[in-house]
Amino acid sequence: MSDGPIAIIAGHASFAEGMRSAIARIMGLGDRFIALSNDTMGTAEIEERLHELVNAHPIRAIFTDLPAGSCTIAARRLLKTRTDIVLVTGVSLPLLLDFIADEERPAAEAVTRAIDRAARAFGPGPGAARGH
């Protein structure tokens, strides 16, 4: 397992740092993620910042908060030329926890498994996936 960040969480306000800090608290692996807030940035600036980050770190996945959000738009543009990176929108904490717990797998596979498991975590009570 390599050290350092392998994924970016990007979103509005303090969403990303909130997620990263929760991961750090729960699993102690907060440093595997870079948190990016879109505060004060237009879409072009977000895209530029994502470029900087994926060029500086071995990023395998980008997780964004909203499918329609500016972070997602910027990430989609970036991924036109970076097909080695997986994008997941509408990210949740369970999804991120499952992804990082599975980081030995190829990113696409880890993400698919994490999405499936996280989807089962939604629910009003009994019947939600165990382990979260």
Add this chain to the structure above:
Amino acid sequence: MAIELYRIDDRLIHGQVVVGWGQPLSLGFIALVDDEVASSDWEQELYRMGVPPEMDVYFATPEEAARRLGEWRADPRPGMLLTGDIDTMRRLTELCPEVRTINLGGIHHRAGREHKLRYVYLTPDEEASLRELAGKGIAITAQDVPAARPIDLDDVLSGKAEP
């Protein structure tokens, strides 16, 4: 139903537009007026991806928008017209003098721009352009989301509207 908002937002279609305004206004469509997006199928698909299926998105240059504005205003569904910068909105108002209100929804930081609000940064030329539009009787307010207080242009340009 009228076009509810003529909005300048450099993020174009994004969360605040689709969810923040789209849900309270029950928007039926967004008209995205931008030369670059209007000429790119890929860009259009990019913006369509984030919009719920019940919301239509129309793409147009300012000239095309001027031709279609009557049709959009006659649409029974509430709509939003969106440009990514002041200059595009200015061009539209020159073609469509019936546009009498402009919402500053987001003009973000870039080199050369001064902070006015958390979500509005302007170069001197952009300020002048807004003043010129206001001088034509167009009411310009800044309001990023519906729950926020609309801020008049004079207060925006003073740079003192936020504590």
